[in-house]
Amino acid sequence: MxxxxxxxxxxxxxxxxxxxxxxxxxxxxxxxxxxxxxxxxxxxxxxxxxxxxxxxxxxxxxxxxxxxxxxxxxxxxxxxxxxxxxxxxxxxxxxxxxxxxxxxxxxxxxxxxxxxxxxxxxxxxxxxxxxxxxxxxxxxxxxxxxxxxxxxxxxxLGAEPMLEKEKLCMQCKRQQTVCVMVTKQAPCLGSVTRTGCGAMCPSYGKACYSCYGPSEQPNCRSLSNRLQGLGMVDHDIAHRFAQFHSNAPVFRKEIDHWESNTAEGENK
The missing domain is CATH 3.40.50.700 (NADH:ubiquinone oxidoreductase-like, 20kDa subunit)
Incomplete structure (x- = not known):
C-alpha cells in the first residue's frame, strides 16, 4: 500500500x-x-x-x-x-x-x-x-x-471517521462520575460541551470549562439560566462561555446576550 x-x-x-x-x-x-x-x-x-x-x-x-x-x-x-x-x-x-x-x-x-x-x-x-x-x-x-x-x-482503514459530538455529561454517567453541578453547585459546562477529553475535570471534582467546544445541539440558554440560579451574575455567565471557544456561534450568542443584559443594567 x-x-x-x-x-x-x-x-x-x-x-x-x-x-x-x-x-x-x-x-x-x-x-x-x-x-x-x-x-x-x-x-x-x-x-x-x-x-x-x-x-x-x-x-x-x-x-x-x-x-x-x-x-x-x-x-x-x-x-x-x-x-x-x-x-x-x-x-x-x-x-x-x-x-x-x-x-x-x-x-x-x-x-x-x-x-x-x-x-x-x-x-x-x-x-x-x-x-x-x-x-x-x-x-x-x-x-x-x-x-x-x-x-x-x-x-x-478507508473508513469514514466518526467524530465526537455527544455531550460530556454522557461520558460522566458512563464513568459513574458524580455530577459536580448537583453536588457542589459548580458552574459546569458539561451539558453543552462535546466529549473527547475523558471528562477529566469532573472526574477530579472540577467543573468543565468546555475546552472541547460546543456539543451537538447544545441548550446554552437553559444552562445559563441554571448558572443564574446558582448565583452567578450576568457578566460572570458571559465570561464562563468566553474562554477557549468564545467565537463558536452558539457560545458567542450566549456571551452577547448576557453581556447586553449587563450593559442595560449599568445604563439604568
Missing amino acids: EKLKVAIHKLTSCSGCQLAFLNQGSGLLTLIQYVDICHFIEGGIDNPDMPVDIAFVEGSISTPHDLERLKKVRENSKLLVTIGACATSGGVQALRNLTGLYRSAADMKAAVYASPDFIATLDNCEPVSSAVKVDYELWGCPVSTQQMGRFLSQLL
Whole structure:
C-alpha cells in the first residue's frame, strides 16, 4: 500500500495540538510505516509547499500571513483537517473579537507592544473554516494523542471517521462520575460541551470549562439560566462561555446576550 502523504501546518497557536503527533512515542514509529510526513516544523521537517493527501492545520487566522499561507495549504492538499480550538473556532485569540467584553485588537496591541504599528494583525481572529473548505474538524484544547490516533486509524482503514459530538455529561454517567453541578453547585459546562477529553475535570471534582467546544445541539440558554440560579451574575455567565471557544456561534450568542443584559443594567 502506498503511504499517505501528510503535512502538519501551524498558524497562530501555541503548538500544543501538534504534540498529539509527537506524544505518541513508540506509536509514532508505527504511524510512519503508513504515512509519509512531508512537512512538520515541530518535528524538524520543512517543506510547506509539498502537495499532500492530508494537511493537518493548527492555529487560527490572526494575521494577513496566516490567511495567505492557509490558502496555499488548501491548494496543496486533498483533505484538510483542523486540529484544536484555535483552528476550529478561533481559540483564545478570538477573545479579541468580543469588543464589548474585552479591549479592541488595536487597544490590546497598544497595551502590549512599544511600537504597535509594526504588528500586523487582522481586526478579528477567525477559524480556518471561515476562509477555506475544511473536510474534518478535531476539537479540543489541546487535541489528545488518543483522539488523533483514532482519527488516523479510521482514515488509513478507508473508513469514514466518526467524530465526537455527544455531550460530556454522557461520558460522566458512563464513568459513574458524580455530577459536580448537583453536588457542589459548580458552574459546569458539561451539558453543552462535546466529549473527547475523558471528562477529566469532573472526574477530579472540577467543573468543565468546555475546552472541547460546543456539543451537538447544545441548550446554552437553559444552562445559563441554571448558572443564574446558582448565583452567578450576568457578566460572570458571559465570561464562563468566553474562554477557549468564545467565537463558536452558539457560545458567542450566549456571551452577547448576557453581556447586553449587563450593559442595560449599568445604563439604568
